[in-house]
Amino acid sequence: MGQTKKLNHKINMISNLKIGLFGFGCVGQGLYDVLSKSSGIKADIVKICVKDRTKKRKLPMEYFTYSKNDILYNPEINLVVELIDDADEAFNIVKTAMSEGKSVVTANKKMVANHLAELVELQHKYNVSLLYEASSCGSIPIIRTLEEYYDNELLYSVSGIFNGSSNYILSKIFNENLDYATALKQAQDLGFAESNPLLDVGGFDPKYKLTIIAAHAYGLFIHPDDILNLGIQNLSLADIEYARKNGKKIKLVNTVRKLNDDEITIHTLPTFVAPQQYLYFVENEFNGVIVEAAFSDKQFYLGKGAGGHPTGSAVLSDISAVTYDYKYAYHKSLQDKKVKYSKDVLLEVYVRYSNAEELNLVAFESISEKGTDFVIGTVKLEKLLNNLSALQNSTLFIANTGKNVMQSSSEEKTAEKALN
Numbered sequence: 001m002g003q004t005k006k007l008n009h010k011i012n013m014i015s016n017l018k019i020g021l022f023g024f025g026c027v028g029q030g031l032y033d034v035l036s037k038s039s040g041i042k043a044d045i046v047k048i049c050v051k052d053r054t055k056k057r058k059l060p061m062e063y064f065t066y067s068k069n070d071i072l073y074n075p076e077i078n079l080v081v082e083l084i085d086d087a088d089e090a091f092n093i094v095k096t097a098m099s100e101g102k103s104v105v106t107a108n109k110k111m112v113a114n115h116l117a118e119l120v121e122l123q124h125k126y127n128v129s130l131l132y133e134a135s136s137c138g139s140i141p142i143i144r145t146l147e148e149y150y151d152n153e154l155l156y157s158v159s160g161i162f163n164g165s166s167n168y169i170l171s172k173i174f175n176e177n178l179d180y181a182t183a184l185k186q187a188q189d190l191g192f193a194e195s196n197p198l199l200d201v202g203g204f205d206p207k208y209k210l211t212i213i214a215a216h217a218y219g220l221f222i223h224p225d226d227i228l229n230l231g232i233q234n235l236s237l238a239d240i241e242y243a244r245k246n247g248k249k250i251k252l253v254n255t256v257r258k259l260n261d262d263e264i265t266i267h268t269l270p271t272f273v274a275p276q277q278y279l280y281f282v283e284n285e286f287n288g289v290i291v292e293a294a295f296s297d298k299q300f301y302l303g304k305g306a307g308g309h310p311t312g313s314a315v316l317s318d319i320s321a322v323t324y325d326y327k328y329a330y331h332k333s334l335q336d337k338k339v340k341y342s343k344d345v346l347l348e349v350y351v352r353y354s355n356a357e358e359l360n361l362v363a364f365e366s367i368s369e370k371g372t373d374f375v376i377g378t379v380k381l382e383k384l385l386n387n388l389s390a391l392q393n394s395t396l397f398i399a400n401t402g403k404n405v406m407q408s409s410s411e412e413k414t415a416e417k418a419l420n
């Protein structure tokens, strides 16, 4: 009897969510709009914590506070929704909220990717939900899909375009001949870009999402520092012309794929994409995710990957999931047979240079083509990773040709596979 009473009390509590919201920027305001138009969900925003005391707000000031403790230690609040643009502070907020017994919904991919293993432990320790669908691919429900639908599938790969703002920039450059700076400014004005644009165009933001996806797809908790990410910030007219001449576009593509029964590999790289590939047609702020699996075969998910309302809708879906006490189970990490991350993989890359000395940063295994300012050849993922920070700070533009020449130590033969 006592037990039933307790359970009823718990269910009652979570079906009447009292939300403490951190952040009222692009996504915070998007969530507010989406939540106020959703009649089915029993959730009220009790307080909103923001930072800048000088900013004018769209809601009456009694909604707001500048002190995080007004939310974190408010016993009325049972759900913290964290939507700020400071990953370190977000981690402090999320840890404290969970230790206070509050469930958490967050969109902060950097924070989740950098601390995922610890966050999963805290979730178990305090028996609360920590959901972060909005952290990866905006409105595409990829995390819960991997977690629930593909929980027992043999996944060959999860790949695609996971960053709305760099895809918006690439679309404007390729389709409308806009220059890079104008396209970036437009992405920022439309609220697609992170406060620090290098997070997007440098491939950091998509890498954080890929880290999270890898945990749900393969049960691997890889630290983002251990994953290769090269971006589009050095893209030049010469690269665009080279792509056009070959009938291709350049997209910033995330890949996590199985090499064999024991190993997967993972990277974020600009990639030449041909018209027969799904990703060729993913434009502007849209994201596209391709899941290839043994039994369900290939599936393609397309949706808006950035912006207040699409991201707010993913946050709303997580809030709704908290009402029925949903928690990620991390099914793949619980399976007996675990895969390992291999960097012993050959990639074929196009490297365009303005300073020939910088080419030494790329330890080519073989070279197949040389132009006046570019080289195409194969390189080991591990060697690129060893020079990651120098490569990121160089003026080189490096792109996967789209022809992955994969070779892992335990593979008997080299397989040549197109991305799609």
Ligand SMILES: NC(=O)c1ccc[n+]([C@@H]2O[C@H](COP(=O)([O-])OP(=O)(O)OC[C@H]3O[C@@H](n4cnc5c(N)ncnc54)[C@H](OP(=O)(O)O)[C@@H]3O)[C@@H](O)[C@H]2O)c1
Residues within 6 Å of the ligand: 022, 023, 024, 025, 026, 027, 028, 049, 050, 051, 052, 053, 055, 083, 084, 085, 086, 089, 107, 108, 109, 110, 134, 135, 138, 191, 192, 193, 194, 195, 305, 306, 307, 308, 311
């Ligand atoms: N924008 C997108 O399309 C998108 C998509 C997916 C995920 N996300 C993620 O969603 C999160 C929010 O992004 P956003 O685009 O909404 O950012 P934003 O527009 O820059 O808004 C950030 C908000 O956080 C508040 N804030 C910053 N530091 C704070 C602190 N220490 N305490 C309290 N409030 C603080 C700011 O307060 P003030 O208002 O006082 O400045 C502002 O309201 C980020 O983690 C981002 O990666 C964004």
